[in-house]
Every structure is written in C-alpha cells, then in structure tokens.
Amino acid sequence: MLRLPHFAPSLFEDEPQSTGHGLATLALTAAISGTLAVIISKNFLETERKITHHIETDYGVCDEAFARTMSHLLGPPLVAGNKVTLLQNGAEIFPRMLEVIRQAKYSVTFENFVWTKGRIVDQFSAAFAECARRGVKVHFLQDAMGSNCLDSRCMQDMRDAGVEVEIFRRYNLTNFNHRTHRKLLVVDGRIGFVGGVGISDLWDGHGNQSDHWRDTQYEVEGPVVAQMQQAFLDNWMQTRARVLHGDLYFPELFPCGNTPCQIFKSSVSEGADSARLMFLLSIAAARQSIRIVNPYFIPDMLVLHLLKEARERGVSVEIIAPSERIDQRVVRYVGRARWGGLLRRGVRFYEFQPALLHSKYFVVDEQWVSVGSCNLDDRSLCLNEEANLNVWDRQFAQQHFEVFEADKKRSREITWQEWRQRPLREKILGHVAGILRSQL
Numbered sequence: 001m002l003r004l005p006h007f008a009p010s011l012f013e014d015e016p017q018s019t020g021h022g023l024a025t026l027a028l029t030a031a032i033s034g035t036l037a038v039i040i041s042k043n044f045l046e047t048e049r050k051i052t053h054h055i056e057t058d059y060g061v062c063d064e065a066f067a068r069t070m071s072h073l074l075g076p077p078l079v080a081g082n083k084v085t086l087l088q089n090g091a092e093i094f095p096r097m098l099e100v101i102r103q104a105k106y107s108v109t110f111e112n113f114v115w116t117k118g119r120i121v122d123q124f125s126a127a128f129a130e131c132a133r134r135g136v137k138v139h140f141l142q143d144a145m146g147s148n149c150l151d152s153r154c155m156q157d158m159r160d161a162g163v164e165v166e167i168f169r170r171y172n173l174t175n176f177n178h179r180t181h182r183k184l185l186v187v188d189g190r191i192g193f194v195g196g197v198g199i200s201d202l203w204d205g206h207g208n209q210s211d212h213w214r215d216t217q218y219e220v221e222g223p224v225v226a227q228m229q230q231a232f233l234d235n236w237m238q239t240r241a242r243v244l245h246g247d248l249y250f251p252e253l254f255p256c257g258n259t260p261c262q263i264f265k266s267s268v269s270e271g272a273d274s275a276r277l278m279f280l281l282s283i284a285a286a287r288q289s290i291r292i293v294n295p296y297f298i299p300d301m302l303v304l305h306l307l308k309e310a311r312e313r314g315v316s317v318e319i320i321a322p323s324e325r326i327d328q329r330v331v332r333y334v335g336r337a338r339w340g341g342l343l344r345r346g347v348r349f350y351e352f353q354p355a356l357l358h359s360k361y362f363v364v365d366e367q368w369v370s371v372g373s374c375n376l377d378d379r380s381l382c383l384n385e386e387a388n389l390n391v392w393d394r395q396f397a398q399q400h401f402e403v404f405e406a407d408k409k410r411s412r413e414i415t416w417q418e419w420r421q422r423p424l425r426e427k428i429l430g431h432v433a434g435i436l437r438s439q440l
Helices: 008-044 064-073 089-102 119-133 153-161 225-240 274-284 301-312 329-336 340-344 378-383 394-409 416-420 424-439
Strands: 079-088 107-112 137-143 164-168 184-187 191-195 216-221 259-266 289-293 316-322 348-352 361-364 368-372 386-392 411-414
Touching: 064 259, 064 274, 064 386, 079 089, 079 394, 089 119, 089 184, 089 191, 089 216, 107 119, 107 225, 119 137, 119 153, 137 225, 153 164, 164 225, 184 225, 191 225, 191 368, 191 386, 216 225, 216 368, 225 259, 225 386, 259 274, 274 301, 274 361, 274 368, 274 378, 274 386, 289 394, 301 316, 301 340, 316 329, 316 394, 329 424, 340 416, 361 394, 368 394, 394 411
Parallel strands: 107 137, 137 164, 289 316, 316 348
Antiparallel strands: 079 216, 079 259, 107 184, 184 191, 191 216, 259 386, 289 361, 348 411, 361 368, 368 386
C-alpha cells in the first residue's frame, strides 16, 4: 500500500483553501467589473436607435398639416385658448414667479435644475414655506447635480413647514448621468411657468452684466397648463412614487387667449428620439426663416445637413450663440468647430456680448416657436429630462422674432474669415473634445 508522507495532509488541506480564496477573488472582481459595466452603459452609452435618415416634408410650418403632425407625433396635442406672456431676465422673471407663488390657494408644483445659495433661493424657499404653512400643498423637485445647497437651512425650513421636498437621482449610480433639466412651476393648476431660468443670484438683473445670465421665461394660462402639470408629475411619480390628482392639481381650465400651444417633454425613460425629432421636422418644414438662440449649440450631422438644405431652399438662417462669456468653454469650442459648412452656405452666426447667454428659443417662419429648457446638443436631446413650450401662432412668433432682433443688436457677427482664423488651440480642442460630444 502506498503511504503518503506525513506532511501530505497539510498540503491537501491548503489547496482547497487557496482555490477557494482565488475563486472568491475572481467572483468579487467579476462582480465589480459587471457593476462598473452596468453603470457605464446606463449612464454613458446610447441604447436607443437615433433617427439618421433624410427628412423631407411636402408641407411648410404654416400649413395645417404641420400643426397636425406636431400634435399627433410628439405627444400632447396643440390645444387652443391659451395666453402666453414672455418674461425676460431675472428682473422680470423672479418678481412675477414669486408673486404668483405667494397668491397660491391650493397647490404649487415645482421642478428645477439650478438652485444655488443666495438671496434669490432664500426668497423662493421662504415663499414655498409660507404657502405650506397656510395649508397649500407644495411639491418641490430639485435635481441633485444642479444645486450646491441640498442640505442647507433653507431646505430644512421648507421641510419643517410641510413642503414635500424630493431630490432627483441623488443616490442613483445607474442613472446619475441622467438629470432633470426641466424648469416648471405650476400654481393651483391654472398658471404655469416654463423656460430656462435658474434659481440663483446669477440670473438676477437685466441680462446685461458680464458675470450674469441673459434668459427668458414664459408665463402660461389656459388649457395647456394641464399638460405642464402632467410633465411635472412624470418625474414626481418616478421620484416620490405618489400620484397627485383631482381639482387641486387639475381644475377645469377655460380659454383665456387665442394661442395654440403644447407642452412637449422628453425623457430617457420614454426611450424616444422625440426632442430631436421636433427640431428635425421644424427645420425640414421651414420655408422662409429659422432663428435659433441657444447657449449650447452642438448640432449632430443630420441637423447640420437639414440646416444646409434649408439654405439651399432659400430659407434665411440666423443663430445666436455665446461669446467667450460662457460657463463651459470647451462646449463653445466643440460647437464652433461645426460652423464651417453652415457659414459657407450663408448661415449667419452671432455671439451675444453683454452677458452669459442662457436663452433657448427657436422661431421658424414667424409662425412656430419652441421655448424652454432644451439645448441643441446631445445631452439635452438624449440624456436629460427636458420640457419645452411649443407655440403655433403668428402673433406670438412675430413678437419673439422682435426679441431675436433685439438680442442680435447686442451680438457680434462672426464671419467665415474670422471663423477660419480662430486660435489653433481652440481648433484642436474643438475637434478632440468633439469625440465626447454626447456628454457635453
């Protein structure tokens, strides 16, 4: 009989332990790698197919066919009987929003991105708290990344007063890159505000200070306010898992104007290319003019192609973008890197001079206007939760056309020659950073 050496048992005892330790290490490594892969894929990789085919329309923006298409293709229909008031810069926007909040009787719903400590935030948090103490139902939804005071005294004061405070995706690794960029305020289900304004001292004033923002906001009354309330509830239910309903939030709304509108929202969770589709169809249906004001104008190849085609049809295209006064300089370089083909075809570019540009409005054929939180970049069109007010009305569009002309007077035109002579560093950064365009 073969006898094993006296030390053999210890060798055989050690082997399973070593193997077990190795397997545990492999399992842990695999788990960490898998988790990282999920986090990266959920946050940074596109999972939905984007529209890439050529779009051509046999109708123009002024035709009823365009209005029907936008009503049925994009979600909530265009509804008549609304009144839209354009508010410009913090000096107009903040006092009016605060006035309406302080007059609330039943409910206030608020969804927001930028909320930074200072005088303006103190005023808004005090107004929300005062409403709640009076018995008004106040629901406050703030994006985690857009605030520097989530644990501040003012936030606690609102909670103590009875405000329902929710923070959008504060501790959510699989979706931390997907933000709510919407700016919505609805009071008593009857008056709504939508636009691009951030609740911050940097938005106060008249849009003429170099370190402050120039922006637009829109006060809305009429049947379309119910669509705005539904847009808020879209993320409120996702975050709070509670539905708000009944007359406190959805009262009967009667016509109070003549403006056909729709609230158009986009969301990663809907898995749709809808925000981008709205811009694509609007450009394809343009017959006379396109006016774009956007702080982060980084068009993709199909948008560029359709803008070039619009010029070939004789459509006048003018775009106002930020100057060197911008919070994301690399974003400006990436956007400017895409101007060349448009400039060669006669698209006119301007850079806003007095202040940081944050307005986001889009006017086509002096008939169709889209305003709100949506930028013309991949982050807005593919990653963020956004909300825009679309208006199909000649009178409102002509009013906004005049706003564009006023903004243009405070801007400087960039010619083809000047664009070609931009600094080498900007050219290199613009092209290299363009690889990460989906995250800008």
